[in-house]
Every structure is written in C-alpha cells, then in structure tokens.
Ligand SMILES: Nc1ncnc2c1ncn2[C@@H]1O[C@H](COP(=O)(O)OP(=O)(O)O)[C@@H](O)[C@H]1O
C-alpha cells in the first residue's frame with residue numbers, strides 16, 4: 495500500500511484558542527535534533543531509495559505530525575473531564591500509562607476530573623457506566639509497581655452509540671483508549687459515532703500489545719518487558735534439557751499471528767536451536783522436517799531447545815483435525831490449537847521410534863509473560879506516550895493514536911494502526927538474526943550418504959539446507975518452495 499501525505503493527517507476537533515500552560519516555555523524553546531517543533535513532521539520512510547521513489551518536494555513526502563505540546567490548545571483545561579479505558583489482553587505498562595495520563599492531566603494542565611471505566615469497553619455500557627474509578631495523583635501514585643491494569647480489561651463487543659451516551663452522561667470530553675488492534679477499532683468506531691452525533695469529544699489511542707504486531711510504531715510498549723520474562727523460561731528449559739539424556743526443551747510463547755516474542759526472547763538468551771513462528775510454515779515429517787532436525791540436534795549435542803510461538807504450525811493442527819474450525823473469542827480473535835502439545839507428542843514418538851529415549855521438558859508460561867510489571871525501559875516509554883497522548887487530546891486531536899516512530903513521538907490516524915498487522919518478515923533482518931543465532935546459516939555438516947545420522951557432532955553446524963551455496967552466510971540458507979507459499983525447510 496502506498497501512503498500519501500493526506501492518508502497520514504489526523505483529525506482535529508477545531509481551532510485551538512486557549513493558551514497552553516506551557517506556551518511561554520514553548521515560545522522560548524529552540525528546535526534541536528532532539529526536539530521537533532510543533533509544526534514539523536516526521537518522515538514515514540527513512541531510506542534514500544524509498545524517498546527518491548516518490549519524486550516529490552520534501553513538504554509533500556509522506557510524514558506524520560509530530561507529537562508533543564502545542565502553544566495553543568483546543569480545550570479549556572478547567573472544563574475538561576477525562577476518561578480512561580484499558581481494553582483487550584493485558585500488557586506490561588498499562589498502569590504506567592494510566593499513571594502518566596493522570597499525572598500529566600492534573601499536574602501540567604490542571605484538569606480536575608478524571609474517570610476510569612472499569613473492565614474495558616464493558617464499563618462504558620449503560621449497565622456499568624456509573625461504576626467508574628475517580629483517578630487522582632494520589633490514587634495512581636504506586637500503581638506502576640504492579641502488573642495488569644487497575645481499571646480491569648475485557649474482550650467482547652459493545653454498542654458504539656451506547657458508549658457515546660456514557661461519555662455524554664458522564665460529561666467526558668477527552669477519552670483515552672489504551673488497547674490493541676481490537677481496542678483501536680472500537681475507538682475508531684466510537685470517534686465516528688461521536689462525530690456523527692455532533693459531540694465535541696476527543697478520542698486518543700495509546701496502542702498496546704505484547705505481540706508487537708501493531709504497525710506504524712517502532713515497538714509496542716510492554717513488549718520488551720514481556721520478552722525479557724519469556725527469555726527466563728527459555729533459560730530454564732535449556733538448563734533442564736541439557737541436564738537430561740536426549741533432552742528436549744520446548745517453550746511455547748504468546749504470539750497469535752506474529753512471532754516477535756519468540757524471536758526476541760530467543761535472541762536474548764541465544765540458547766534456542768529451533769525457533770518456530772507463524773510467519774514461517776514448517777513441515778514435521780521429511781528430510782527437512784522438524785522431526786529430522788530435532789533428531790539431528792539430539793544426536794549432535796545431546797539435547798535440543800525449541801521455542802515455538804503459539805500461532806506457529808496451525809496448518810499442521812488443521813491437517814490433523816486438531817483445530818476447531820473458525821473458533822473465535824468474544825472479540826472475534828482466532829482461537830488457536832495447541833502447537834506445543836503436538837510438538838511434544840510427535841517429537842517423543844519420533845525419537846522413541848529411532849531408538850532414542852527422550853526426556854521432554856515443556857513449559858507454556860502463557861500469561862506469566864504478560865502479567866509482569868514494566869521494566870525501567872518500558873516505564874519510561876509508557877510515561878512519554880502518556881505525555882504525548884495528553885498533549886494530543888488537549889490540542890483537540892481525535893481518532894488519533896500516539897506512537898513512537900523512528901524514535902520520535904508522532905500522531906497517527908487510528909485507522910492506520912488497524913490497517914494491517916506487523917509480522918516478522920521471513921526476508922528481513924530480524925529473522926536473519928534468528929537464523930544466525932540458531933546456527934541455521936552455517937554450512938551443513940558432512941553426513942554419511944543415505945544415513946540420517948549426523949557425522950559432524952559440532953552442534954551449531956547441523957543445518958541440512960538443500961539450497962546452501964558456498965561459505966557465505968546468506969539468505970540462501972533458507973529455502974522456500976515455489977509461488978511464495980513460504981513452506982520451507984527449517985534452516
Ligand atoms: N472490529 C471491531 N469493531 C469494534 N470493536 C472491536 C472490534 N474488534 C475488537 N473490538 C473491541 O475492542 C475491545 C478489545 O478488543 P480485543 O481484540 O479483545 O483486544 P485488543 O484491543 O487487545 O486487540 C473489545 O471490547 C472488542 O469488542
């Protein structure tokens with residue numbers, strides 16, 4: 495999809511007439527490489543070749559509005575009642591964002607009333623709309639010390655008009671939605687319903703997901719804390735596997751459609767021999783299949799560590815009738831089959847059949863990786879996103895998400911955040927790093943002709959890619975069969 499300048503402009507509620515409490519400071523502030531002035535824009539693309547392709551003057555290049563405080567603002571802070579809602583799955587840092595919003599609104603803009611809706615959009619229905627939490631600096635002072643969200647969250651659909659009624663009835667003119675792709679879709683619908691009904695209410699999104707699968711953002715907040723926790727489970731399983739005869743360590747990590755957690759957690763420990771993600775399909779059987787690769791690793795170094803994203807290999811489950819057709823959760827998200835169980839069972843059966851005696855250590859940390867508190871890096875990130883969100887709302891931006899893009903904070907139309915999903919690019923440098931770290935890019939070891947046994951027991955050199963060319967570590971180590979189907983060898 496080619497994006498133009500117009501696709502990237504965000505909606506304003508109207509002219510900004512009020513002086514910001516920061517206006518004097520901002521008037522005196524100098525622009526520097528680290529500070530983008532309010533009228534400046536941040537480029538969508540960052541390579542010379544991509545920019546050259548547009549063949550446009552610089553002011554027409556696709557770019558985002560810079561986030562940050564404005565000298566003039568749209569809302570009179572004395573008249574503002576803000577609402578906050580957290581929606582969808584948990585993510586480290588939700589409480590940090592809530593805390594940052596409340597502190598910025600009250601301390602900087604002197605907003606007097608902030609209401610937290612309970613349990614996601616459910617809390618904005620007629621039945622629950624009066625059961626809100628009054629959010630004050632005192633109330634939120636220590637909430638970043640706990641994971642989850644003090645507001646609660648939920649999945650499942652709500653009526654947009656009913657939620658607009660709640661905003662009107664509770665006098666809210668600024669709503670912050672901290673949610674994932676689903677939450678951003680709901681917020682977009684809500685903003686559209688607000689506009690249709692002619693209300694003056696800003697809706698600002700702070701996108702979240704531990705899966706890191708939202709586009710137009712460098713990395714989603716909480717992702718780093720989640721994969722750091724995931725990495726601890728990889729260490730545990732590799733210690734267990736290494737200490738067992740014919741040890742098989744398997745860790746299944748969250749990641750419904752994108753394998754970012756699996757990739758980053760694996761790279762963080764550099765202990766995985768095989769990484770399986772939804773973006774790179776694999777076969778179980780056959781010379782290049784997973785079972786042969788596992789056997790190779792066990793014979794070569796005595797054990798194997800496999801990291802699998804929960805969304806990987808769903809086609810294999812489907813082929814075996816282990817996937818409930820079209821199953822979805824309350825929000826319409828796909829319900830997945832258990833790839834971890836399939837791996838455990840088929841690997842055990844295969845290794846037993848070839849005369850090994852596997853000891854399988856299988857860990858599914860599940861919610862344990864997303865319920866943690868944000869690490870220091872994510873806490874800073876959350877706080878700065880919260881600041882940007884408050885500035886955007888006070889300046890009358892709406893249907894707008896605040897994100898960090900190429901290390902700068904920017905405003906992105908909400909609809910763009912839900913326009914597609916970020917996935918690990920099998921041809922990109924992240925997957926390349928995973929292949930390098932798991933030893934999949936070194937030339938295959940010498941093998942006895944016609945034998946499944948690996949002659950070289952050097953561990954890392956156990957790749958059997960059929961498309962290997964010479965000594966250079968190139969992408970040719972990964973073979974995908976025709977038509978971009980991406981079914982490929984595991985190497
Ligand atoms: N397409 C959609 N249109 C309107 N609301 C949606 C849509 N998808 C999800 N939602 C609502 O947004 C909320 C969060 O969505 P969900 O998919 O559960 O989590 P997330 O926001 O983390 O992706 C739920 O209340 C859900 O009903």
Ligand SMILES: O=P(O)(O)OC[C@H]1O[C@](O)(COP(=O)(O)O)[C@@H](O)[C@@H]1O
Nearest residue numbers: 582583674702703704705748749750
């Ligand atoms: O059991 P739940 O709440 O549906 O959560 C499971 C899913 O939530 C996720 O954390 C992503 O959720 P979101 O889309 O809400 O960010 C996935 O990694 C996981 O598949």
Ligand SMILES: [Mg+2]
Nearest residue numbers: 582674675676
């Ligand atoms: Mg989602």
